[in-house]
Amino acid sequence: MLPDIQNLIALQAADREILRLKEDIAALPKRVAAIEQKLAGTKAALDKAREAVKTDEASRRKYETTIQDLQQKISKYRDQSLEVKTNEQYKALLHEIQFAEQDIRINEDKILELMVNAEVREKVVKAAEAELKAETAEIEKEKAAARERTAEDEKQLAEWTAKRQAARAAVNPDLLRQYDRVAQHRGTGISEARDHKCMACQVMLRPQTYNEVRAATHVVFCDSCQRILYHDPSHDVVAPAAAAPRKRRARPKFEAGQAWYYRPSFEAHGEVFLAFINDQGQSSRRVYDSATGRQIGDILVREGEYRLAFPEDLVEDAIRLNGSWAEAEIDEWGSELPTPVLDALQRDLDLARAESATTSRGHAQPLATGHPAAS
């Protein structure tokens, strides 16, 4: 590789790092501001909660004063009632006393209501205080971390700036001008040529241009974006060997003691995997959600081997899958298929579908066979 090119690659790396560090440094005050804004929100909530407590206290004092006034009024009425001359006057005073007593009860109820409320308000204040305390501590930590990061960024920035200066000083001035000119407009000034393409603008290079870049005897530019081109032999694509023939999917064995099926819909559950196991004249059925692997319902056991015992499950849309695990292992899974099992079933289902899509219908349909209703 030409020394100029090596220095330009180093320069581009330095330019990129410097840009990243500057952006990071600029973002830090914004982060701190966002944190502080959140703190201000919590403070405001606390102030509001405290204000509500004060308002309630003022209301309570007002009701208490009202009650005192009413009590004074009542005792005044009682004094007057000793001096009245007529029954009418006496009745009128009695009425006033009753009225005042009723008013006292109303005010007492209001005070009681405030007292109940006060407990709730107290809790709100306490919670806001705790939150503020936690947030304040958190913010101090975050601010310290931000300051630390800025200091580290500044240090790296100084290092990269020195590297940048060194790289620039080593490049031919004309070439450097070309680099700067393109970098100013396009963000970068040098691009890798790989697999006959300029990796920056993705345009195919003329064969001669590509060969010149590879030869690296002089500097070559991309015709399309004007960036300086370089070639890195370690990135050369090795032509892949002729694609290996697709592995054929293993055929599920129908006489097997265990059989897995997929059904696109099962009762109200949608897509499921079904596992049937024949065991000494009986057969069992387990059902699993095909997306999550979670077991649906209980294990069902019936007399006879599964194809005779569970004809309703072996309908046209059921797809027979490969899969065989020891029953003890299946029991150990509990209510959920392990991910590797679920993946294996999904993969086999994909293969089965791909196979049935490429082969003629009726010939290799991987559907249920052998159940009485189908024949």
Ligand SMILES: [Zn+2]
């Ligand atoms: Zn280009």
